[in-house]
Amino acid sequence: TDRLLEVEGLKKSFPIQGGAFGKQIGEVKAVDDVSFFIKKGETLGLVGESGCGKSTTGKTLLRLLEPTEGKIYFEGKEITNLPKNEMRRLRREMQMVFQDPFASLNPRHKVEKILEEPLIVHGVTDSKERKKRVRQLLEIVGLNDYHAKRYPHQFSGGQRQRIGIARALAVHPKLIVADEPVSALDVSIQSQVLNLLKDLQEEFDLTYLFIAHDLGVVRHISDRVGVMYLGRIVELADSEELYENPKHPYTKALLSAVPVPDVDFQKERVILRGDVPSPANPPAGCAFHTRCPAAMEQCAHKRPLFKEVEKGHYAACHLYE
Ligand code: SF4
Numbered sequence: 001t002d003r004l005l006e007v008e009g010l011k012k013s014f015p016i017q018g019g020a021f022g023k024q025i026g027e028v029k030a031v032d033d034v035s036f037f038i039k040k041g042e043t044l045g046l047v048g049e050s051g052c053g054k055s056t057t058g059k060t061l062l063r064l065l066e067p068t069e070g071k072i073y074f075e076g077k078e079i080t081n082l083p084k085n086e087m088r089r090l091r092r093e094m095q096m097v098f099q100d101p102f103a104s105l106n107p108r109h110k111v112e113k114i115l116e117e118p119l120i121v122h123g124v125t126d127s128k129e130r131k132k133r134v135r136q137l138l139e140i141v142g143l144n145d146y147h148a149k150r151y152p153h154q155f156s157g158g159q160r161q162r163i164g165i166a167r168a169l170a171v172h173p174k175l176i177v178a179d180e181p182v183s184a185l186d187v188s189i190q191s192q193v194l195n196l197l198k199d200l201q202e203e204f205d206l207t208y209l210f211i212a213h214d215l216g217v218v219r220h221i222s223d224r225v226g227v228m229y230l231g232r233i234v235e236l237a238d239s240e241e242l243y244e245n246p247k248h249p250y251t252k253a254l255l256s257a258v259p260v261p262d263v264d265f266q267k268e269r270v271i272l273r274g275d276v277p278s279p280a281n282p283p284a285g286c287a288f289h290t291r292c293p294a295a296m297e298q299c300a301h302k303r304p305l306f307k308e309v310e311k312g313h314y315a316a317c318h319l320y321e
């Protein structure tokens with residue numbers, strides 16, 4: 001199989017507690033029946049507004065959160081119910097890079113120690129070997145020995161993200177889930193970190209799930225892109241295809257908000273009415289129908305299937321049935 005990771009019918013719900021006794025009064029379907037795969041060596045972009053379930057999807061497929069339903073395969077092997085100790089071993093193959101490197105780096109530890117930690121966890125017992133690897137890692141992400149003895153607060157945002165990336169790379173992973181790794185950075189720094197991720201991918205044969213809230217960021221790094229809305233993937237296609245030939249009205253609206261340099265391609269701005277509905281109480285039928293400029297009668301009660309509308313191009317919308 002050329003698929004490094006695959007999820008089938010993935011669901012993740014969170015209980016809503018309420019009342020005097022903290023009784024469960026409902027649930028949020030953060031991820032609601034999502035299926036996709038990531039090929040070895042590719043980058044799959046996953047895009048959507050905040051709260052659409054993209055981070056939860058990323059954490060659930062790494063089993064940092066337990067799925068409510070569905071199946072997860074890694075290198076063709078089902079890992080959905082893999083016991084904790086086996087999962088721990090597998091975790092060195094699948095790492096995560098977080099949006100806010102500052103929050104995810106221990107402020108009381110020097111960078112050296114931060115980078116040694118995953119090595120210790122994964123059984124590199126020789127301290128000389130660890131030190132050597134730490135130096136290597138710093139170099140890989142464009143930092144050096146001098147940085148090893150410093151604390152996270154002594155770095156800029158971009159440098160901290162480099163440390164976060166170095167930490168994820170420490171144990172030679174195959175898959176990296178990067179959850180909005182550049183969202184907190186200045187635009188000028190964003191492209192540096194994106195370029196670094198691209199270079200590292202080539203050098204170390206990495207596969208990425210790259211999560212972002214806007215389509216502009218993932219365009220140049222992704223081979224394919226999936227768009228999420230209220231816990232579901234509503235469209236997925238090759239990157240070029242998605243940007244030039246979007247099918248789903250939600251994707252079209254998102255794209256119309258991305259400035260593009262090519263004037264011929266400038267889309268008319270689509271303004272969506274209303275806010276994203278609460279995932280605790282999503283609309284029936286097509287969850288996008290309350291805001292969709294193309295909504296039809298059936299959209300309010302019939303859920304569109306996610307299906308292939310052109311070769312390799314998937315969408316969930318009644319316009320294409
Ligand atoms: Fe719009 Fe209907 Fe398509 Fe949903 S199914 S995106 S409401 S046209």
Ligand code: MG
Pocket residue numbers: 050051054055
């Ligand atoms: Mg998020």
